[in-house]
Ligand SMILES: Nc1ncnc2c1ncn2[C@@H]1O[C@H](COP(=O)(O)OP(=O)(O)OP(=O)(O)O)[C@@H](O)[C@H]1O
């Protein structure tokens with residue numbers, strides 16, 4: 001067998017172009033597979049992470065009526081007993097109680113309707129990572145009366161988002177030299193001018209710069225000039241417990257942005273104490289409890305435990321609250337399977353083709369070898385091994401390339417926003433940080449190697465079907 | 477002692493309903509150590525006959541015995557094994573594996589035959605030196621001339637001292653001087669190692685070197701001159 005391995009190895013080097021083709025095909029197959037897996041996994045994990053740690057928590061409790069009709073009176077019954085139960089359960093890491101009211105938000109320039117959530121900052125911070133999503137301002141840290149945290153989207157709708165190129169911004173740009181000074185000089189003519197919408201700013205920039213510079217720097221300049229009028233006043237109008245319409249003024253303390261625009265535009269946060277008093281709710285009246293669990297707790301078990309203890313409550317997991325996210329996470333493996341399947345199919349096709357060509361080129365030599373006494377097993381192994389060597393070389397390089405690709409893009413992130421507009425509107429991040437499980441990483445590699453080995457069977461069989469007498473006669 | 481005994485050997489091809497009898501009731505015995513040329517015009521059946529004797533092709537009828545063993549009864553798997561251990565082959569061209577050196581080409585077959593490392597190493601340098609390539613052992617086929625390549629083929633065929641060596645027009649691609657040298661070499665080895673050679677040729681100069689000449693015509697043996705003195 002040693003001599004067969006030796007020949008197979010030497011045959012690898014015989015037609016460089018062919019070998020390189022096979023190796024590159026394998027490298028591309030593996031790295032593309034790994035990368036696609038990584039992007040998809042990163043995406044889904046980010047979404048689920050957001051669903052769990054920002055939007056929902058793992059489990060939420062409601063008064064069943066509140067789910068049908070978000071009315072102020074549909075509060076969680078038996079709140080003290082529930083609290084007691086949640087505090088006792090060891091798998092429950094933290095929970096946060098919220099008051100939720102549908103409200104109309106109005107400024108002098110715009111209005112929008114949204115869900116006003118009254119929260120207790122300390123509890124909420126343990127359950128939701130929203131405080132990590134701040135663009136400007138603080139997470140209720142300033143000493144103002146009645147602070148409100150709104151989203152970037154809401155700020156836009158209420159026209160408290162402006163676009164200004166301040167002297168400060170322009171000066172710092174000059175220092176970093178990321179934008180040519182001529183461009184900065186042209187921008188000086190709108191220095192410190194406040195635009196109230198993105199479109200107006202865009203128009204002005206387009207008129208100041210030539211086309212090429214606009215497409216090159218326009219987006220960055222626009223992003224840098226974003227500014228929110230913090231401490232602006234917003235009037236919230238909602239129905240209180242007695243059914244009366246009440247108005248209350250809040251001051252913007254911070255602006256957040258998550259990957260989910262839908263969530264952003266329908267949620268604003270205020271202090272529970274501020275909201276409850278004016279709405280006529282007493283201390284114990286809340287509409288929602290968000291719960292997060294310890295790392296490896298089973299949410300279905302906890303769900304049924306709570307249900308059993310409090311049959312009068314609606315107990316929902318994140319999977320039920322955001323069915324899209326759970327569906328995609330379940331189907332992810334199927335998508336991946338199809339994608340990897342296509343890659344493997346193309347790969348098999350390529351390997352079979354190139355190796356068949358190699359056999360064809362060597363007909364006479366193979367005939368001679370069979371004539372002098374090389375048996376079927378040896379011929380078969382020789383051809384198989386050659387392909388296996390090529391596949392292995394490609395596999396190692398492909399794993400490395402795929403891993404590097406994931407590492408680099410996992411750090412920098414992949415920005416899809418310029419390709420597709422709708423992602424964020426559906427709650428899916430536009431910037432994806434690929435990541436991959438070892439299971440998928442090695443799974444794909446193994447699949448590619450198996451494909452390589454399986455596809456080498458066809459050329460090897462072709463070699464076996466040669467008739468040595470005919471093969472030799474070809475050159476006589 | 478007879479190494480090869482061919483009896484009533486027939487090979488018929490049916491080509492487009494037309495029957496061609498390539499080898500027609502041939503009887504032939506070859507003794508150990510003989511140096512025999514099979515000659516005849518093109519299409520007379522030389523290659524067909526040699527292929528059957530070498531166990532590459534199955535006869536239509538008749539028997540071939542090698543050392544009293546009827547090889548026509550062997551199945552294809554047994555035949556491959558039989559060829560590997562009993563017969564040396566020299567073809568007109570494409571004798572060598574291009575990716576292996578002269579030395580490796582010879583040791584490769586001995587390794588397949590299951591010889592141990594030490595035997596292989598000793599025999600390979602002995603035989604390559606014997607064919608005059610002691611200094612070219614590490615050359616690849618494409619670094620050797622046509623004549624040198626054929627000498628490697630001779631060395632490979634002889635390496636593990638087979639029952640006999642079959643060479644179908646081994647000199648067809650060589651010029652006359654190289655042809656003569658190769659024949660001299662084969663003859664010398666035939667005498668020194670007492671190995672039986674059975675070769676076919678078109679070439680009169682090659683015929684002149686043979687010690688026995690079998691003439692084929694239309695698949696039949698028409699002449700058989702043994703013990704030709706040179
Ligand atoms: N596979 C085949 N199918 C049909 N006929 C064949 C086949 N192989 C050989 N023949 C015929 O058998 C006859 C003998 O051929 P063979 O090759 O043995 O002759 P040869 O003496 O070796 O000729 P040359 O000197 O040209 O090599 C020829 O008529 C040839 O056409």
Ligand SMILES: [Mg+2]
Nearest residue numbers: 476522523524
């Ligand atoms: Mg012939």
